[in-house]
Amino acid sequence: MAKNKPKICGHRYTVIAYDEDSLIGTTSFDTMTIKINSRAPREIQEETLIHEILHCIFFHSSERDWHEHPEALIQAIANGLWQAGIRPEHFNIELP
Numbered sequence: 001m002a003k004n005k006p007k008i009c010g011h012r013y014t015v016i017a018y019d020e021d022s023l024i025g026t027t028s029f030d031t032m033t034i035k036i037n038s039r040a041p042r043e044i045q046e047e048t049l050i051h052e053i054l055h056c057i058f059f060h061s062s063e064r065d066w067h068e069h070p071e072a073l074i075q076a077i078a079n080g081l082w083q084a085g086i087r088p089e090h091f092n093i094e095l096p
């Protein structure tokens with residue numbers, strides 16, 4: 001499995017690099033694409049990819065309230081996972 005075409009919660013995503021605007025990361029659930037800004041420092045890109053993976057996990061959950069993607073909660077979990085040493089590779093996903 002290509003690590004930039006991961007399955008998250010059973011759904012195939014594409015992870016790509018971009019440098020178009022000031023967003024560090026974004027996920028489109030229409031195109032199943034995660035974009036990570038290649039201008040950001042590598043650690044920020046990695047933490048942001050974990051953040052976007054969490055968005056996907058929340059999106060595919062059956063909990064309707066979670067579909068609103070509480071940004072502060074997602075960032076707190078992403079930061080906590082990062083602090084504990086979790087990296088995108090632990091999800092079998094690599095930076096593009």
Ligand SMILES: [Zn+2]
Nearest residue numbers: 051055071074
């Ligand atoms: Zn977010």
